[in-house]
Amino acid sequence: MGGFSRRDLLKAALLASTALAIPSMAFANDVPQPLPSWNNGATKASIVDFVTAVTTEGSPDYVAPADRIATFDNDGTLWGEQPMYVQLAFALDRVKAVAANHPEWKNTEPFKSIIAGDLAGMAAAGEKGLMEVLGATHSGMSGEDFTEIATQWIGSARHPKTGRLYTEMVFQPMLELIDYLDANGFKVFIVSGGGMEFMRPWTDRVYGIPSERVVGSSIKAQYDDSGTSPVINRLAEVDFIDDGAGKPVGIYNHIGKRPIAAFGNSDGDFQMLEWTTSGPGRRFGLIVHHDDAAREYAYDRQSHFGRLDRALDAAPQRGWNVVSMKDDWKTIYPQ
Amino acid sequence: MGGFSRRDLLKAALLASTALAIPSMAFANDVPQPLPSWNNGATKASIVDFVTAVTTEGSPDYVAPADRIATFDNDGTLWGEQPMYVQLAFALDRVKAVAANHPEWKNTEPFKSIIAGDLAGMAAAGEKGLMEVLGATHSGMSGEDFTEIATQWIGSARHPKTGRLYTEMVFQPMLELIDYLDANGFKVFIVSGGGMEFMRPWTDRVYGIPSERVVGSSIKAQYDDSGTSPVINRLAEVDFIDDGAGKPVGIYNHIGKRPIAAFGNSDGDFQMLEWTTSGPGRRFGLIVHHDDAAREYAYDRQSHFGRLDRALDAAPQRGWNVVSMKDDWKTIYPQ
CATH class of the missing domain: 3.40.50.1000 (HAD superfamily/HAD-like)
Structure with a gap:
């Protein structure tokens, strides 16, 4: 049974109550109303x-x-x-994380600005600069390595204002x-x-x-x-x-x-x-x-x-x- | 209930027998053995x-x-x-079906050979000819129109040897x-x-x-x-x-x-x-x-x-x- 999710079990209960003619009263009080966080309107x-x-x-x-x-x-x-887009935050963190392997970035925009935490300087490099950042942080590794990198990051990175995990x-x-x-x-x-x-x-x-x-x-x-x-x-x-x-x-x-x-x-x-x-x-x-x-x-x-x-x-x-x-x-x- | 497939109901029965503690004996005789058309080996x-x-x-x-x-x-x-690949049979049938709209095909290979039922002549046009046939029969229409064309064809086209639907x-x-x-x-x-x-x-x-x-x-x-x-x-x-x-x-x-x-x-x-x-x-x-x-x-x-x-x-x-x-x-x- 451990292979089934909460959703599977809920679906099974719903189906069983219909398909197998089990009296559904037992479940009625447990069925939540949909969209509880939405105001009526x-x-x-x-x-x-x-x-x-x-x-x-x-x-x-x-x-x-x-x-x-x-x-x-x-x-x-x-x-x-x-x-900013969460994926951009990921890319900026990745630039800093691998900067030691790229000494040339110290003198190359937009990497230089990113490493210095200068977002205005990064933005000045425009879309071309952004594509360079995405290329440097999202390619050049295997798919499974990228999955591992993204998994690690999303498990610990926090929003600058709320301090929550993204x-x-x-x-x-x-x-x-x-x-x-x-x-x-x-x-x-x-x-x-x-x-x-x-x-x-x-x-x-x-x-x-x-x-x-x-x-x-x-x-x-x-x-x-x-x-x-x-x-x-x-x-x-x-x-x-x-x-x-x-x-x-x-x-x-x-x-x-x-x-x-x-x-x-x-x-x-x-x-x-x-x-x-x-x-x-x-x-x-x-x-x-x-x-x-x-x-x-x-x-x-x-x-x-x-x-x-x-x-x-x-x-x-x-x-x-x-x-x-x-x-x-x-x-x-x-x- | 009509929205659920046979597979959903089977899954519900299997899940219900575990999750809801319904005695599973009632179902035991109905569970088919897997892979009945495979010889033991x-x-x-x-x-x-x-x-x-x-x-x-x-x-x-x-x-x-x-x-x-x-x-x-x-x-x-x-x-x-x-x-031949079923999709190629589809493409050849499509060439014939729309040939009336393409009078130029009467003098253009590989279309000329296909219309004449001359598969050797078609094959002589090689991969380039094949790509032309696929282009002419698979593009130049909307996605929904192509779906309709493929659906109609697969519903009626039959294998040349067995006479069965594909x-x-x-x-x-x-x-x-x-x-x-x-x-x-x-x-x-x-x-x-x-x-x-x-x-x-x-x-x-x-x-x-x-x-x-x-x-x-x-x-x-x-x-x-x-x-x-x-x-x-x-x-x-x-x-x-x-x-x-x-x-x-x-x-x-x-x-x-x-x-x-x-x-x-x-x-x-x-x-x-x-x-x-x-x-x-x-x-x-x-x-x-x-x-x-x-x-x-x-x-x-x-x-x-x-x-x-x-x-x-x-x-x-x-x-x-x-x-x-x-x-x-x-x-x-x-x-």
């Missing part, structure tokens, strides 16, 4: 209404479980992205939303602009989303069996950018089906929401709006990482739900 | 021994369900590949092997040199393998929201060849974990088997050997599509199992 009602419609047999909106695909952006949607800065209401969809037969995927291999080591533990359901940006990889033991080498060459118009393509490539529900927080998610909600039948789109300066961060439109203009403007006419973190969520982080 | 014993070892808690070989990744080649491993020419012992692994908590994937989008429309129905667990070769795709409704366009440009050394890379990209079991039938599967079985802990590799001229086809080494030299030579020293279709399988196709 239009957004929560809209979520429950959608899930009920597509899972109720005989409903005109019914969707078979195999087609209940839900895709979530990660940065800013499932966890925080301020004051994995403790996931959004509790979104965890409940993932669980609610999962319990209703959805297949939940991450579709992120972030690096696929940076997320995969911890998404199962933190979100209950296994590695094969994590879609993201990636660099090229190459199989090498010339040594004593074969390895997959990570090359310093971009393979795919899973952002903007890349997200529907990433979905097509990894999932092979159009989602019926999509969740994002920026214009980088626009096309994913558009692709999802323009399909036939009942569809669901949602934007997490960071408007809670007291409990998290408030940033908007031009000030948003990657902007939020187009998606916010389109939301009313396209029927996308806009979550106010301030008003819709009772709590931000897990206890 | 070394290969079957080796499969059962491996699965038992990695699923038995407390066993030194125990593997948690999340890491029980099994990858199967498709052509020649799960279904037949003679007298989906009825899957190998019954391999279906049982997939079910056996699935029932033991494995996640089963296809990792094929064939086109991902050609397989995905039917793998769930035929193998019980959903689209997101199908890894294969692919062409580039592009999101286009310039029209009234957004589409994903299939471009006439190769994106990834999931064969040979590409298979471990495809696995890394789509699954993100090294498999513990891999199943193939040619040298195109060599690196997948090598990558899988060179990992730490208990591993399993298997090669389907087509040696049954009476019930299927007999072909070997140089005569094999893509050859089988290297994998057969390596099998003994690497501990890979070689299935004799003639001796190990009671039956080839489903009834």
Whole structure:
């Protein structure tokens, strides 16, 4: 039995109560209400209404479980992205961690600035500098070594403001939303602009989303069996950018089906929401709006990482739900 | 309840008998023995021994369900590949189906030969000609249109020798092997040199393998929201060849974990088997050997599509199992 997760057992209990005609009264008091960290209001009602419609047999909106695909952006949607993307914090820490092996970095930007803790100097190197940093920290090792490095880092790195582990800065209401969809037969995927291999080591533990359901940006990889033991080498060459118009393509490539529900927080998610909600039948789109300066961060439109203009403007006419973190969520982080 | 599959209910019954302490005697007589179409012998014993070892808690070989990744080649491993790859038969049929829209093909090879039913003439155009045929039949439409085309074709096309639907020419012992692994908590994937989008429309129905667990070769795709409704366009440009050394890379990209079991039938599967079985802990590799001229086809080494030299030579020293279709399988196709 130890091989089964809590979720398996819950599912078994739910199924058993139906399929094996065990009186379900014994379980009724134990079944939690969905979305406890969401305030009652239009957004929560809209979520429950959608899930009920597509899972109720005989409903005109019914969707078979195999087609209940839900895709979530990660940065800013499932966890925080301020004051910088977590993966960038990882890259900066890695530069410092391996600087001793790169004496040339003392005189090379943006490495020199990063080592000195000068973020403005780093930013001055622009996108080209950023790509050099990502290349130096994300390639040149085997896939399994990178997984080990990312696993070690995520297990100990802490947010500069809250002092929490980054994995403790996931959004509790979104965890409940993932669980609610999962319990209703959805297949939940991450579709992120972030690096696929940076997320995969911890998404199962933190979100209950296994590695094969994590879609993201990636660099090229190459199989090498010339040594004593074969390895997959990570090359310093971009393979795919899973952002903007890349997200529907990433979905097509990894999932092979159009989602019926999509969740994002920026214009980088626009096309994913558009692709999802323009399909036939009942569809669901949602934007997490960071408007809670007291409990998290408030940033908007031009000030948003990657902007939020187009998606916010389109939301009313396209029927996308806009979550106010301030008003819709009772709590931000897990206890 | 209608949303749950037969497999869900079986799993629920198995879980319920453990987790809810329902006496399991009621089910004992109904539990089928695994692999009924496999003759008792070394290969079957080796499969059962491996699965038992990695699923038995407390066993030194125990593997948690999340890491029980099994990858199967498709052509020649799960279904037949003679007298030609099924996907090539699809492409040739598509050339004929759309020839009326391409009057220029009457004078252009290899299309002219294909329309005339002259396979030798087609073959004379070599790999370049083949790529033109694949481009003309697999790109230039939306992803959803291609899915519809492939679905229609696979629902009616029949094998030239047996007259069966191609989906009825899957190998019954391999279906049982997939079910056996699935029932033991494995996640089963296809990792094929064939086109991902050609397989995905039917793998769930035929193998019980959903689209997101199908890894294969692919062409580039592009999101286009310039029209009234957004589409994903299939471009006439190769994106990834999931064969040979590409298979471990495809696995890394789509699954993100090294498999513990891999199943193939040619040298195109060599690196997948090598990558899988060179990992730490208990591993399993298997090669389907087509040696049954009476019930299927007999072909070997140089005569094999893509050859089988290297994998057969390596099998003994690497501990890979070689299935004799003639001796190990009671039956080839489903009834």
